[in-house]
Amino acid sequence: MLTWLIAAPALAALVVAFLPKDRKELYLPVGILLSFVPLAVAGVVFFEFQGGEAAFQFAERVAWYQPWGIEWNVGIDGISLGMIVLTTILFPISLAASTAINHRVKEFVVSVLFLEAGLIGTFLALDLFLFFVFFEAILIPMYFIIGIWGSERRIYAAVKFFIYTAFGSALMFAGIIALAFLHAEQTGAPSFAYQDLLGLDLGVVDERLLFAAFGLAFAIKVPMFPLHTWLPDAHVEAPTAGSVLLAGVMLKLGTYGLLRFNLGLFPEASVDAVPIMATLAVIGIVYGAVVAIVQPDLKKLVAYSSVSHLGFIVLGTFALTSAGLQGAVIQNVNHGLTTGALFLLVGMIYERRHTKNIADFGGLWKVMPIYSGMFLFAAFASIGLPGLNGFVGEFLVLVGTYASLPGFAIVAASGVVLAAIYMLWAYERVFTGIPDKPENQALSDMSGREIAIMVPLVALILVLGMYPQVLLEKTEASTEAVLDRIEAVTDYEVPAPGRLTDLYIAGGDG
């Protein structure tokens, strides 16, 4: 099942690649249509997934090259489930939002579909070698997406993106090799399987070095302050679909990796690293928000808001409490939905006006009421208005953090206030007032296609805001298992109200 989930987009990419040259109009529709296949498979996986179980489900393990201990080892648990669903939802949407791509459409669709295969593979891979293969391979399609279909400074942004992230993962690669040989030393045979590596006895020094090697790779991906400088460039230059997928899914590889591998494989070092990680996360939250306030460019504003929101996810992860982890997992999905929606909306206005400068707009709600409404909705979701999804995630993170790191939680809460400032101020400048600029007076409102693209996102934002249990009940067992393991192998104990067993925190309404 999971193998097919990875293979489906790759096969779709091949189908599109072999479409005849003279049927250019087919590329995008066929790509969109085929991208529903992984969505359908993911839907089946989601509904068949057993909520109460912490173990990996739908697992498949086949040797890839026996002597090196490399396996095709995939499986899904509560931590990756949400990401898979998010990924498969965002891809058809991003493709459907790419009608403005008018040159080399075939290559574009092929790149996007390969990117989907790689991303799904990264979330499902349980063999570290396999994980790294996917983790690194997705750089190529994204590199092309930014570099070929981006705006003016696209080449600079693409290369910066590629080198930055490749540099980050280089040391992780050395770390992966080290893990396999530690396994060989302790059991006789090398193994890259996550399940096997959990049993390793690492020793303090090795564990800290490995934590640092993995942590650096993921911190660049997230990106955490001060490693975030590639992000604004990549986002601003990328085409709309690229930004949506970058913010919606690719950044989550960082937070997912920290949760899955750093917390999972290096519990002792994770506990020791809490002060550092939490400090960087909080700096990211405040810094990202403050910088977002002063951005003159709408897309850059959303990009910096991502730095801030992802800070929350990292903070929740390293709060090491039930609510914090739950919040991190669900906020991964939430941020993908809301930021995806925001980038799509920015892309729509850019297609009309060919500018993203906040100063070029004003009074749009008179000319584009539907668009303005959608934007307000997405902005509220991003700010964390109760009843919408952003609230659930950030609230859980803050509650969870308060239990273990109260000081950090208090500072981080300012991020929510700052989010309201940058979002609403930008909204005021773009949408309110009278449309005094002549270019803005004749803008057409959202088309049926554009509304259709936004509807699924809006619906999910509402569903996860009103009834987050849909997802939380499936993730709970896995996040609890992470904490159980940390408490079992280290001296660390989650402070009193931090575990679900201490106090049940109902998700949605707090």
Next chain:
Amino acid sequence: MIFAQVLVMPDVSWLAIAPEIALGLGAAIVLLVEVQFLPPIKRLGGLVAAILAVAFGFSLWQWFRVDDLLSSTDNAEFIAGFLPFGQMVVLDHASVLARLALLLVAALGIGAGWQLFERLGRRGAEALALVLLATSGFMLMASSVHLMMMFLGLEVGSIALYVLAGITRGRATSDEAAIKYFLLGSVASAIFVYGVALVFAGTGELSLLGARSFLSGTVVTRPAVLLIGLAMLVVGLAFKISAAPFHSWAPDVYQGAPAGIVGYMAAAAKIGGFAALIRVLHTGFPSMLDEWAPLIAGIATLSMVLGGIFALVQDDVRRLLAYSGVAHAGFILTGMVGGGVGAPDVWFYLAVYTIQLVGAFGVVSVIAGGTAGPTPIASFAGLGKRQPMLAVSFAILLLGMAGIPLTSGFVAKFGVFQTAWQAGFEWLVVVAVLASVVGFAFYLRVIVAMYMQDGDGTSPEPASPSRTVIALTATATIVLGLLPAPLLDLAANAIPL
């Protein structure tokens, strides 16, 4: 006649060098046919393909013969079959694998640069014969366990390559490349020979097996002479594989020599050089691993760092590939620091890299029109639009060389890294992974040019053999990246004696 004898009466000794004999005779036949019948170059190409196929067949036969020998219980038969010709050469899986790789590279190299052979006119036959001779020389080098034999092979191969570098007579750049290659190559050969002499002085043996048994039975109290000799052998061979700091010839030769042949030249010299290096170090001096492993690690570090940094600032694709070749030499050397256990990984890397190298130079040769002359990165601008298939293949080959996952290059890099890690050279692996990132940067520059910049230039259509080779090598890069197990299993046999 000799063919027939070998075929009817499989004399073990002759079989051990049958591929070399086939190539040597083949070279003579090519030249004679050329003089006698003045056939069109296409016919000669067919003839050369047949000769290579015969040699390939012999090599396959050798492979199975080695299997037989290894399962044989008769000790005398084993020795006679394994170390024929008075223990001058060895018939083991490693040597056969080297032959297979060299033959493959020769076939692919001729195909990739086919335009050059067509342009050379009547002298195309000479070039073809030289390729055959060079191949036989490097084969001999890879299968020798005797230092004199090794030197002989080295010279046969190298001299043929010097001539090939200058085959487009009259072009100043080509002449310059040939002279440079010849002069520096001769110095390297001289150093090698001096090393042979010092090793002889230190051990009283020219045979590598003799040296090994001498060292295992004797405590060398004053090893200075031996160590210097060994280091000189390494330096001489490091020149052939263009490892830093003995790489200064490579960029000029890669740039000056006719584009159609550079891929083959670089690949064959690398295979022969590495085969000999493993043979010398592992077969001859396994007991001195602790002495030579740091030397190899040092050369590897220098190669990866210098190769990577210099490749970053090149504007000519050929020079870029030359410096990247220096870096690759470093990566491959990384796999040798653990001694013989790393040989399979070294072989896998060599096979994968040389295939990519030949394919990549096939593309360069198409752009350069088969001859010498500059090939600036700018001349690749817009290739993605003009010739999508060529550009996709080149991109795959470059990504493969960069070692991006899902290409064979990644598996190869992983192989040598894990060997080095296992051998306790963790620091070298860390240097190597960081050097790989530098590699991404310069390979990407070419891809940027092809796909993200608009070019106004035109580029010639590839000849059909070139197109086939380029497509084949690109496909192999992907297939071996997804399913490396068969080739890895094959290479796993290739631990030299």
